[in-house]
Amino acid sequence: MITAPLPLDEDARLRALRQLDILDTDPEEAFDRIARLAAFAFAMPIVLVSLVDEERQWFKSHHGLAACETPRSVSFCAHAVLSKRLLVVEDALDDERFLDNPLVTGAPNIRFYAGSPLCLADGQVVGTLCLIDAKPRAFDDAQAAMLAEFALLVERELELRRQLIRSRTEHERDRRSLAISEARFRTVFQQTPIGKAVVDLDGRFLDVNQKFTQIIGYEESELRKLTFASVTHPADVAADLTHVAELLAGRQASYAMEKRYLRPDGTSVWVNLAVSLVRDVSGAPLHFIAAVQDISSRKKSEEALRNYHVELEERVRERTAELRRSRDALQTITDNLPALIAVVDRNLCYQFNNQAFQRVFAAAPATLRGRSLRETLRPDVFEQLQPLFARALAGERVTCDDVRYAVDAERVWQATYIPVERDGQVTGFYVMSHDVTEQRRTEQRLRESALVDPLTGLANRRALQDALTDLRSGEDPFALFFIDMDGFKDINDRYGHDTGDALLKEVASRLTATVRAGDVVSRLGGDEFVVASQGVSDARTGERIAAAICREVSKPFEVAGRVVETSASVGVVLAGATGAAGVAGATSASSASSAGLSLEAEGRALADDPLCLADAAMYEAKRAGRNTWRVAPGADELAPVASAGA
Template sequence: MITAPLPLDEDARLRALQQLDILDTGPEEAFDRIARLAAFAFEVPIALISLVDEDRQWFKSHHGLAACETPRSMSFCAHAVLSKCLLVVEDALDDERFFDNPLVTQAPNIRFYAGSPLRLADGQVVGTLCLIDTKPRAFDEAEGAMLADFARLVERELELRQQLIRARTAHERDRRSLAVSEARFRTVFEQTPIGKAVVDLDGRFLDVNQKFSEITGYDESELRKRTFASVTHPADIAADLALASELIAGRQVSYGIEKRYLRPDGTAVWVNLAVSLVRDVSGTPLHFIAAVQDIGGRKKSEEALRNYHVELEERVRERTAELRRSRDALQTITDNLPALIAMVDRNLCYQFNNEAFQSVFAADPATLRGRSLRESLGPELFEQMEPLFTRALAGERVTCDEVRYVADTERVWQATYIPAERDGKVTGFYVMSHDVTEQRRTEQRLRESALVDPLTGLANRRALQESLGELRAGGDPFALFFIDMDGFKAINDRYGHDTGDTLLKEVARRLTATVRTGDVVSRLGGDEFVVASHGVNDARTGERIAAAICREVSRPLVVAGRVIKTSASVGVVLTGAAGAAGAAGAASVALPAEAEGEALADDPLCLADAAMYEAKRAGRNTWRVASGA
């Protein structure tokens, strides 16, 4: 008997099979009906829907066969999974792979076998729809095509199962998190001085705050009947929709845009719009969060300035004698604009400054004229900005989105440098700089709201704390596994941080593959990971999971041709009465004297941390179980 070797993508294949959550489930008529019809159509006594697990083949449907599983080592279906194509054995006694197979020489005495692979949407083959007869028979191409059609029916049922699991998981997660986050969100949403709106993926307003209603001129009930496109100026809709599509596609995390809303009376109001996309933990988009600031006054000032520049250039060409009067008019206008406005010559010296320079540089604008930018800005900022000055003098309009004129303050400016031309030659450039501090703060708050560790893609500390709060509030037992890498610092020191990061990402992958779907896998930081496994309330199960974690983490990793060996120490806490009792009979540890305080004894994360250190002291690459929290 020849046992089929493992496919090259076996780990990924097994993960895909586990994610179906179908192994060891009860009979389902949808699958049994397909097996019965296949047996009837091909006139065979046995038809099986076989799923090839790590050490066995398990039958989701077994028409004509009493057994519900057989060892993988003697499985015909394992060969079909390996080849990923139709496998036909017309007479097993004539095939060197199977002639001495116990399934051939003993019951069910297989002589004929035909198996069509069951392929998921991601291409992974998890099993077969197979036909079995106790006597040899021929199997032509048309029959093979018909068997493949039956297999597609099974695949469709598996896909429906995947969709149901995803929907059920998303619903349960949303249900648990909604109660915790709603009050917090509502407080921030209503009390912020910025217009806020929640918009669904079709563009309809789900919720708006009072400030947003004031800006757009629509009350909340009216906005809930509308889409954002219906209150947006027609000329701005395309750009907004394009950026929203970029968010949904994952090519951007957030975006900002200046656009116009149309009020009920038809007037337009300019706003600065910042949008982020909220996704669930699986990455599925849920809705948009929009933050809006009214910039109508600033836009009017910018328009006035642009119009004046056009007029100024025309008057300079016509009559040089009017330069002084034009300069005075420019000074009057720009002194009343909320922006830094200046003219710089080719020697990078100020020729004009508005009154706003007084508040930023604490200097009379008149004293700045003729002074070099290096002297005014300081050497460090000047060297940072000098490449932009060079481009402006070359005739290019350039913008720097983040300028800090005073290093020890939080104020951030957006500066634009516009070439000034006379008779076709660049004589210098204009400076227009706007304070964007509040905009940057808004963007920072959006970034800080992320719940995902950027290196591994796991939940971060904040997400873990929220999950633990939900688990404890739910009252159901759960287990907490505190995992610390053994010797990780030595690996970092020897091979470098890139190798260390690769190792951390691989450990994250292995942990996710080891525990159950729905368990929370998180990275606290550095080389510390935590797994929260709901429904685990006895020490035997906790120790089995901890052993699996140690075993998976200690498997060698090849990075850049080097074999990296590591291990992990695991501290385990079982919550709930049953968990505590179970822990007492297992390899449990007593809390150290300094860890017996009320706060630690009530905190499963601290208990798991203490148990992990006991595992370290026990020799590493092992686990210890603490009493329940």
């Protein structure tokens, strides 16, 4: 029995589990209902909602099983939690991790297991929704998808529980905050140096602070008998009431205006008024909050400022003249920008150019003014850009990402054309062109890196699929070699993942050195590699390559200062070759069975995909004792078995 190691994020995972406050709680119908439905949908005798704790797995729902928990050391679910993806064991007696597990050899005599991880919103996997049977079963992709959907229902219940706990905590915090806020509001309301008032929906003053009474001249007791309209200057009442109506209609959340209040002695005072409408939780209006600031002094200052209007206009004229004189400064600024900057009129003639044109076009900016773009640009470049010029003159801002001004076309520019408008008419356009050569090179490097496995430097799954598409669309025969390391997990467990990664790099180097220079060597992930070899026209050649792979991989490796021994199981598919497995049509179930494939391999071989066929053949090599190969059956018969040492 192999016990699942702890995940790297185990502390965070356990923290997330305990924050649910769900362990050792009473059964809940929401979880039991999901378990019952899953049992019915999959015709499964046992369905568990399993939560993996530090030393145990505890069942929130255990349909068909009396036990509420089992030790984590014998838990199937711990393996699913570790991998964070669906775990399917179609026959536990065929899986070295579980064949001697007490839950397999004894009650409940597990033979089939399928567990879908339960992942919280923060990414932590706290357990699984799992199906258990005492007999082996097949489990296809449709069933896997359905199990994932049921797991989503459990995850939703867990999230609802977490949100409820969070809501309770936040409610208590909000209650305390509200009490503090009310105390602060009263302090701020009374002690602020700005006049404050609370006004009801009928305009009556409910509460005012001392500063408000000082500004308006009424005592607080007098104001409580009045409305804001009755103490507002008649000329300002209409505007104030219009704003109030906008607030009540919900068209604005607040408003500010300058208005005059009338004091008891008949004099007026200018104020800056800011009003907000307070609503209850349902959105119904409650009352207004008004903030008032005395601006009488500012109004007097504004009157004085108007007296300087003529003087200011003169200063504006002087400033305009100064701006004209600054044109030379503008030329200097644009000349030092790392871009081509120009102004072009409606006749496509330059009106302004910066110094960058000297470097790119070997022409001084002054000599280009008045010169047409057709004369300046190469004919092919002008033809490329002319439609964009027309769109810019029509008032549209346009950009071309691939402009090559030089004949050698080494430098790439991004040019933007911005319309120039005066009095509603487009009089030309601005040109701003940046050198984006290095950016394009960086983008190209990023695209290339997307096709490379970062650990080994081999082609990744995406690159392999591209290569397979090309091979299958061609007429030449090809072979696929699906390679899986024997005992790699034991090496990882014994020496650590750093040593495992170093070993994978060494395996990648040997595979590259073993196969032909034109072959595609890729890593699918984990310890799985695939070699795509074009031009393999017969089974003998395919077997020779597979034997070479087994032989080279079985040689000892020196990794991290220690000698590591491993081997490989290889599945071979020959497409379009003599006696090869056909790729255009799927292998029938009867032919697969007559060739000796197991039920699992038979299911894999039914896929119309050479990669699936090679994968199935590799599993046959595993069952044959490892460190060997199998050729997928084709029109004739399964290729003879050969070991790496034969």
